[in-house]
Amino acid sequence: MLDADDLQALRLTAELASVTTVLLLLLGTPIAWWLARTRSRLKGAVAALVALPLVLPPTVIGFYLLMLMGPEGPVGRFTSMLGWGLLPFTFWGLVVASILHSLPFVVQPLHQAFEALGTRPLEVAATLRASSWDRFVTVALPLARPGFLTAAVLGFAHTVGEFGVVLMIGGNIPGATRVLSVALYGHVEAMDYGKAHLLAAGLAGFGFAVMFLLYFLNGRALRSQGAGHV
Amino acid sequence: MNRLVLAGVLSLMAWSAQADQVQVAVAANFAGPFQKIAADFAADTGHTAVAITGSTGKFYTQIKSGAPFEVLLAADDETPKKLEDEGLAVKGQHFTYARGTLVLWSAKPGFVDSQGQVLSKGDFNHLALANPKLAPYGAAAEQALKALGLYDSLLPKFVQGDSIAQTLQFIATGNAELGFVALSQVAPPDKPAVGSWWVVPAKLYAPILQDATVLKKGEGKPAAAALMKYLRSDKALAVIKAYGYGL
Numbered sequence: 001m002l003d004a005d006d007l008q009a010l011r012l013t014a015e016l017a018s019v020t021t022v023l024l025l026l027l028g029t030p031i032a033w034w035l036a037r038t039r040s041r042l043k044g045a046v047a048a049l050v051a052l053p054l055v056l057p058p059t060v061i062g063f064y065l066l067m068l069m070g071p072e073g074p075v076g077r078f079t080s081m082l083g084w085g086l087l088p089f090t091f092w093g094l095v096v097a098s099i100l101h102s103l104p105f106v107v108q109p110l111h112q113a114f115e116a117l118g119t120r121p122l123e124v125a126a127t128l129r130a131s132s133w134d135r136f137v138t139v140a141l142p143l144a145r146p147g148f149l150t151a152a153v154l155g156f157a158h159t160v161g162e163f164g165v166v167l168m169i170g171g172n173i174p175g176a177t178r179v180l181s182v183a184l185y186g187h188v189e190a191m192d193y194g195k196a197h198l199l200a201a202g203l204a205g206f207g208f209a210v211m212f213l214l215y216f217l218n219g220r221a222l223r224s225q226g227a228g229h230v
Numbered sequence: 231m232n233r234l235v236l237a238g239v240l241s242l243m244a245w246s247a248q249a250d251q252v253q254v255a256v257a258a259n260f261a262g263p264f265q266k267i268a269a270d271f272a273a274d275t276g277h278t279a280v281a282i283t284g285s286t287g288k289f290y291t292q293i294k295s296g297a298p299f300e301v302l303l304a305a306d307d308e309t310p311k312k313l314e315d316e317g318l319a320v321k322g323q324h325f326t327y328a329r330g331t332l333v334l335w336s337a338k339p340g341f342v343d344s345q346g347q348v349l350s351k352g353d354f355n356h357l358a359l360a361n362p363k364l365a366p367y368g369a370a371a372e373q374a375l376k377a378l379g380l381y382d383s384l385l386p387k388f389v390q391g392d393s394i395a396q397t398l399q400f401i402a403t404g405n406a407e408l409g410f411v412a413l414s415q416v417a418p419p420d421k422p423a424v425g426s427w428w429v430v431p432a433k434l435y436a437p438i439l440q441d442a443t444v445l446k447k448g449e450g451k452p453a454a455a456a457l458m459k460y461l462r463s464d465k466a467l468a469v470i471k472a473y474g475y476g477l
Contacts, residue, residue: 085355088400
């Protein structure tokens, strides 16, 4: 079975994906809400910016993060000034990278869910004198639940599956930045195919299981919503 | 008009039949010198050498999976031998084209002293090296640190690059204050070298013998044979030396 090093990588990956997903939902919800509601001319630019990690090779993100978060970069100067030190080669550096890299996977399902609500439920709530915060929390959020489920699952799974960026800014440190995908890569490169198969099959199985679960649950949610409307 | 085009096409075909192309898998540390050698090679022989740079371990896996490389310039001497034993390289062709030189390098001027004392002082957060399991220069760095008796104390400061090129990036961006790379990377002859470095004494690590070999896909190809010969020409040797390799 998995040896101690790989178990450590597994634990680290679970931590990274969990922390990243929570932060992504907190950050992604206001962005998605703004994108769904705004009439600003900036909407297109912001949406494109959020979607950028989908089309950029991970090495571009990794390369720029190394520069930005390094001692000469603006982010690096800022984190040093705050006494946090530099982010590359640390767990929190991976969190920052993962948030950037998985942002579209969270914002896009939320954006679509909020847009699908239309204006009607919120207008009805407004006529009942619900404040805008109240409308958001008690009307929009519950109705957008399938969107949140999709966003959380995709954000988590995409962080688990991330490789290029973490390889570039992680430095392969056991217990801090050696996540499953990097450990797997090391096994493949060192031609330790037995260990590699174990991790690769595990990741493939995990990927299938979460995606299957997602489609299953969302399919059910849609059916029950449909039934509710009838 | 048509006849003119036909003549053009025919002469082009005749030319391309003579001037051959060779696909060369080049170890990342040798990318710089190879670019120069390939330019000279093209000018002198008419053949074109197309370089694919990467890590030797990755090349090995790719060659086993049928990659179309015809010549391999490895970062070690084991991989070409292994490929020969497995019937993926032409027997008896491999030879050492360069001997690698390990340096401890920092992007900051004056950070690394000429004796490498900075290592025992330990006044840094991160020491970068290439993954010793995958890269010969990483293994050499590990040996040197062990020989200096500093391996255990510095281990918590290690950050590992996937290849020697990535290791250089960690140091060049200042994220690691210093690290072990190839001399050819930090002191190329055509560019002013920056930062500070210590050439690690050769007695501290096993020689990094970089071997070249003709792969099965390049067997009998004139351009492949010509390149193997050219790598041993005085012109090529001068370039290799200028980049800080031993021979």
